[in-house]
Amino acid sequence: MDVLTFRASIAQPQPPAGLSPALQALWWDAKxxxxxxxxxxxxxxxxxxxxxxxxxxxxxxxQSNAGYWYRRCGAAPSRLTLDEEWEELVQGLLEQG
Incomplete structure (x- = not known):
């Protein structure tokens, strides 16, 4: 699956089968x-x-809670727009399989 297919799936009532919990979270966020x-x-x-x-x-x-979770996962807080961060996360997770 690529980002375009993932985005298109958002029109469906449920996320596609086989998505990781993190991708499911991003799917529901987009909904x-x-x-x-x-x-x-x-x-x-x-x-x-x-x-x-x-x-x-x-x-x-x-932002305080977000900072806590960024530190827990070892990532710097994002400076991207929310839409850009969403896309970056989806792309990275899809590439991981």
């Missing part, structure tokens, strides 16, 4: 369901989930 996205990001405390968790708190406006 406008922050709470479901947050729930999926917390499903596994791996690096990917923590990075998406950081992005979601940044989007929420909770």
């Amino acid at each position: 406008g369901d922050w709470h479901k996205a947050h729930e999926r990001a917390q499903a596994h405390e791996d690096r990917a989930g923590m990075h998406v968790h950081a992005y979601l708190h940044r989007k929420e406006g909770d």
Whole structure:
């Protein structure tokens, strides 16, 4: 799957089968369901989930909590726009398989 296919899948009622919890979180975020996205990001405390968790708190406006999650996953806080960070996260996670 590539980013364009991932974006197109957002028109569906459920995320495609086989997505990691981190990608599911980004999918639900794109659907406008922050709470479901947050729930999926917390499903596994791996690096990917923590990075998406950081992005979601940044989007929420909770910079302190976002900073905590960026530190936990070993990433510098993003200086990209939220849309750019979302795309970067999706691209990176899709490339990881």
